[in-house]
Amino acid sequence: MGRTGVNPVTLLVAAAGTVLVILGTWLIGVEPTVFGAAGAIVLGGAAGVVLNRNPVHAALSLVATLFGIAVLFVAMEANFLAAVQVIVYAGAIVVLFLFVIMLLGVDSADDLDTDPLVGQRPVAIVLGVLMAAGLVAVVVTSTITGAPQSGAGWVRDGDDISQIGRLLFSDHLFAFEITSLLLVIAVVGAVVLARTAKGVQIDQDEPVASLPGDPILVDEDGES
């Protein structure tokens, strides 16, 4: 058991962060500071997802990323979306992830030291760097030439919910209905997937169906 109490490293980081935020707000303005802080959180969380050995830690890093994204949404005046992001993504999806992790008892199935595929790791890193560089290059070298969609002009009166709603139920009604259908299918699918073949409670040492390659286990009654 380690000691309880606040980790000094965490304290240091929090203090430094606060100082930076205040300084930034004074020096370069609110929005750039917010962008910087939220960006740092986002990237830090992303790094955490990729690098953390423990899946639970990875899930929590994901939450950090999602929060950072939500903050950025607010900075861009997409308030409704920020709320939805927190409620749905961080509140439902990540929770779902954590449920599954807990349910299956997956601890550290990953061995981050070696990769069974030869050369996968360096290649992946190279590709990632290339992709980032490429996309950034696209962003930097091009100018945004798009024109606002007619009828979908966004009036900045703080009431983006009704504008989103109006658009949703007029121009994108068909997609909306399809998406709701999709959700129904997802629910049905989840129920089917989670069901077992004969409705028997799953026990760890009594597999009901077997995958190819699985050893065939025989229970006490002689049934396989």
Added chain:
Amino acid sequence: MLAAAVSPGWYLSLAAVLFSVGAVGVMVRRNPLVMFMCVELMLNAVNLTFVTFARDLDDVGGQVVVFFVLVVAAAEVVIGLGIIVSILRRRPSATADDASLLRG
């Protein structure tokens, strides 16, 4: 205090980097759950891009797209986790590398 707006290029670059990190994560991690989380990272990067453009072009349509992405991502997570659960139930030590039946 300077209230300079952040040009959209910054947000887009951030989204780009986030996307790349997610891609790297998918390629590097073997645990299916963690791979899934990296996919979520990529989706979020896309969402960020859409919202950036929505703000820059004064178009609510961008936010509507984010809405849909969110919904579909939720459905996808439901099914995906259902599949992962049904696989990992039988073989708790399964990794993404075990599904290699397509090997030519």
Added chain:
Amino acid sequence: MLDLTWLIPALPLAGFLVLVVLGKRLGEPLAGWLATAAVGGSFVASVVVFAGLVGEPSESRAFSQVLFEWVPAGGFSVDVGFLADPLSMTMCLFITGIATLIHLYAIGYMHGDPRFSKFFLYLNLFVFSMLMLVLGDNLLITFLGWEGVGACSYFLISFWHESDANASAGKKAFVTNRIGDWGYMVAMFLTFTALGSIQYTDIIEGAGGLAASTATAIALLLLVGAAGKSAQIPLFVWLPDAMAGPTPVSALIHAATMVTSGVYLLTRMSPVLAAADDWVTTVIAVIGVLTALVAATIAVGQTDIKKVLAYSTISQLGYMFLAVGSGAYVAAIFHMVTHAFFKALMFLGSGSVIHGLGDEQDMRRMGALRKLLPITAITYLVGWLAIAGVPPFSGFWSKDEILLFAYEKSPILWFLGLVTALLTAFYMSRQVFLTFFGTPRWDRPLEEAVPELARERGLLPAGGDVVDDADADEADAPTVANVYESGHLPHGIGPKESIEPHESPWTMTLPLVVLAVLALAGGAIQLPFSSSTKRLEEWLLPVVEVGEHHLTSPTDTKWFLGGAAVVAGIVGIAIAAVLYLRRRYEDQPASPLILLKGWYYDSSIAAFMGGPGRKGFDAVAWFDRTIVDGAVNGVAFLVRTGGGGLRRTQTGFVRAYAGFLTAGAIAVVLVMVLRGALL
């Protein structure tokens, strides 16, 4: 009446089809009568169409009848159509007429043959092909007939295919013809490229506008084709071997019809020949006269009755080529017609002799047959006088006309033609004297009659040189005993003391008589005395006037040349009479070996093909195996190895696939960046 043109080839075709289906059931002799009736009907149709054509004024004597479109291929369209004009109708008349007579003859000749109906089936198919050849209104229909007669010639030569020699003779004919066919085909392609059409009407119109080099090329290629079909130097080797077929075949195909196709082709394409360089016609004339001379010399030394006639045919065809080369198309056609009469007559007559002697073909075992086969003998003598060029028989008029035109082309050609005429008279007289006059030699045992023949066949112990006769292709030398046991006696082997030569039945002698009359009187169609008697020339002139040369010699030259031709003929007969009629058989000179072997031309070709030729073929086969097949297999190998290598990207690991996805996405991004930078 002219609409009946399609009947002319249709009737033999119908006969062929009926015989294919019902031939075996009809059997002998009904199948023969059916075939004869089919060709006879075709002759009647030809006469009707001919009469219709005569009724037209001479400028518009060209009737075209199109049956249907055969090759509709965009810019190249060929119809199955017939062109009834003076040239084609002349050919049709004598083809169908002589074919009818030969069909009748064959009913008697092929009596007892187990494949009787099949013979007539082939004959009808042949007549159909020949008629398509002459009636076709474009080069492709003519080529259809050209190939058809070649194929039927193959079938008919190797009709008794149980003997290897006969089968190889058929193959040899076909292969040699093929070489000529290559020339024909390329000429056809060139014509299409140059003129955009292969219809004769278009060719005649457009020939004047051809560039001289193109016309020269077409003319030379046509010459190659004609030389193959009409047995000129260097492609004449198949005709003597073709005598292995039944005699009606030799008469019909290798005397009267198929071999004349080459001359017909050149006459039909005379506008192209006229548009070519001048030396082309000289080449044709030279080839013709050389062939005539060489073949005549070989004929002097032959001992087989049919081989003499075969070489004689080659020689006379040479005369026709000489005529074509000298611009005397009318004379060439005239000689074609008269030659058909007397050569078919003599072939059928020789068949009658062979039949009467129980399949004996060696002239050294004949003799004194004129009393025993009277009708055959008299008709044969008519043919002999015709070919020797004795007036007033038809052969004199046609040959004299050719020599006249040859003289105007070049006196050297005329002189060579004259020498050939002398030789012709000589060897034909020799044949007649050996066969029909002198002492009978067929009743003696073989060894007594012809000692060297017996030694050849290995029936006597070898004394002196053992001659390996090129004709005896059998693997083992036959002995007297097994020859008798084989049933159908191969020709000229074995003593035949029990032969009784007899005259042939009426089905065989009637055609002989008819042909003899024609050979005697046939000259009447083109007597050179005045323009009113030159009926053939007036008839054919609209077709051949582009290339026809017009005589410029004064009349006394013509009389002199005519007299010289008569003198040459009589001198030839006289020499032969001295050597072969007056002397006893034992004092008569034997055939010089080099002439018997045909100047060793055929054997040198065989040796070349067997030796260096075979090496060439092996090299080509090696090339095909190694390089061509290697290239094809190599491509397959490359594909397989490439595939095998690329297969390794399919690792089955999802993460690797994700990597590929990413790489692809990066590529797209790169394109966008570069596009943006370039724009």
